[in-house]
Amino acid sequence: MNRRLWAPKVFLNFVTPVSGKYIQCLNQHNVALLAATSNSTARMATAKKAPENGVSPPFNRPGSRIITLDEFIIRAEKDFDYATGELTGLLRDIGVAAKIINREVNKAGLVNILGVADSGDNASGDKQQKLDVYANEKLIECLQNSGECCAIASEENEDFLQVPAASSKKSNYVVMFDPLDGSSNIDVNVSVGTIFAIYRRVSDSGGPATIDDFLQPGTKQVAAGYVLYGTSTILVYTTGRGVNGFTLDPSIGEFCLSHRNMRIPENGQTYSVNQGYYSKFDLELRRYIDNCSDQNYSLRYIGSMVSDVHRILNQGGIFLYPSTRKYPKGKLRLLYECNPLSMIIEQAGGKSINTHLKRILEVDPKELHQRSTIAIGSPAMVDELKAFIERYSALPL
Numbered sequence: 001m002n003r004r005l006w007a008p009k010v011f012l013n014f015v016t017p018v019s020g021k022y023i024q025c026l027n028q029h030n031v032a033l034l035a036a037t038s039n040s041t042a043r044m045a046t047a048k049k050a051p052e053n054g055v056s057p058p059f060n061r062p063g064s065r066i067i068t069l070d071e072f073i074i075r076a077e078k079d080f081d082y083a084t085g086e087l088t089g090l091l092r093d094i095g096v097a098a099k100i101i102n103r104e105v106n107k108a109g110l111v112n113i114l115g116v117a118d119s120g121d122n123a124s125g126d127k128q129q130k131l132d133v134y135a136n137e138k139l140i141e142c143l144q145n146s147g148e149c150c151a152i153a154s155e156e157n158e159d160f161l162q163v164p165a166a167s168s169k170k171s172n173y174v175v176m177f178d179p180l181d182g183s184s185n186i187d188v189n190v191s192v193g194t195i196f197a198i199y200r201r202v203s204d205s206g207g208p209a210t211i212d213d214f215l216q217p218g219t220k221q222v223a224a225g226y227v228l229y230g231t232s233t234i235l236v237y238t239t240g241r242g243v244n245g246f247t248l249d250p251s252i253g254e255f256c257l258s259h260r261n262m263r264i265p266e267n268g269q270t271y272s273v274n275q276g277y278y279s280k281f282d283l284e285l286r287r288y289i290d291n292c293s294d295q296n297y298s299l300r301y302i303g304s305m306v307s308d309v310h311r312i313l314n315q316g317g318i319f320l321y322p323s324t325r326k327y328p329k330g331k332l333r334l335l336y337e338c339n340p341l342s343m344i345i346e347q348a349g350g351k352s353i354n355t356h357l358k359r360i361l362e363v364d365p366k367e368l369h370q371r372s373t374i375a376i377g378s379p380a381m382v383d384e385l386k387a388f389i390e391r392y393s394a395l396p397l
């Protein structure tokens with residue numbers, strides 16, 4: 001099928017504007033879903049006080065009403081006095097791109113789109129998979145077409161891309177993403193995901209975006225999140241007021257609020273690390289891993305950080321990617337892997353540090369594709385690792 005002809009249809013089918021009228025959908029079980037009501041719209045227009053737990057009224061009330069991602073982000077925007085709608089538009093663009101990527105990921109086993117792309121290696125020197133390229137293109141297309149951001153950076157592009165001024169409406173935001181994390185898992189039907197981070201630009205909004213707009217510490221993120229294409233597809237995001245998750249209901253083509261105000265367990269019983277590199281890790285990391293084993297913690301490692309972190313967010317645990325001989329500074333990318341996932345985990349009550357014990361979100365980036373070590377997860381487990389590093393890193397090997 002010609003994808004260019006198909007794409008506009010996706011927009012028509014999936015983008016459901018929230019109006020003052022009832023929008024009624026029927027899912028496959030013939031259950032009437034009220035996506036928006038005139039009553040809720042009236043409440044939305046007046047409520048402006050800050051949410052207590054990251055979920056604004058009326059969304060934190062128990063009940064069965066379906067709340068779509070679009071409705072949620074429009075409501076959440078009203079909590080920000082300075083909101084111009086750009087951030088809302090960006091999150092909606094990412095949601096639309098995620099549905100298109102999800103469609104392609106789900107049929108990956110059916111059509112001839114598996115394998116390594118002709119374009120060779122990406123900016124970080126890794127093998128580039130065809131779906132990496134596809135996901136990258138769709139995200140860029142969705143973001144460029146709407147013009148809600150002024151520049152884009154991706155794992156798959158050496159340099160950042162300017163969004164032409166004509167279409168960017170002098171936007172104040174830049175977006176960074178890993179279009180497909182864990183892409184070596186695609187061919188074997190294992191979960192992959194998209195990770196994204198949104199920043200306000202620091203350069204003059206009258207001119208082109210600059211590298212400084214991207215080289216900001218993670219504390220400056222205005223929104224961050226991920227989409228996990230797993231047994232179901234879930235979009236999890238934060239704007240700094242808690243974390244919420246939206247599961248894609250394929251029968252109505254909408255992300256629906258399914259995980260309100262997500263909180264990571266204080267402690268966990270699983271650790272997540274590529275233990276095949278054990279002998280390449282520093283002594284303190286080996287001691288910590290020995291301790292995990294001594295305590296009968298379970299080892300869980302998917303090879304797709306976004307999937308491991310999603311499990312840890314829900315069930316507790318710790319994810320580690322320390323330095324190895326091959327990757328002395330760590331393997332994972334600070335700006336579009338570590339920072340957004342760190343913001344999510346911190347917002348959910350967890351911790352994220354590098355193996356020099358610095359909070360990931362406070363690291364000053366020096367380059368777009370900078371790598372970092374990381375330890376992220378339940379706060380008690382990150383603290384325990386920290387104690388091991390403090391105790392053993394001073395010892396001679």
Ligand code: AHG
Nearest residue numbers: 180181182183184274303304305306
């Ligand atoms: P990507 O597919 O975007 O290149 O990222 C893969 C990353 C990360 O998701 C995963 O945890 C890690 O690489 C796995 O690396 P190892 O195979 O070295 O364990």
Ligand code: MN
Nearest residue numbers: 178180181182
């Ligand atoms: Mn990745």
Ligand code: MN
Nearest residue numbers: 155178180181
């Ligand atoms: Mn990737």
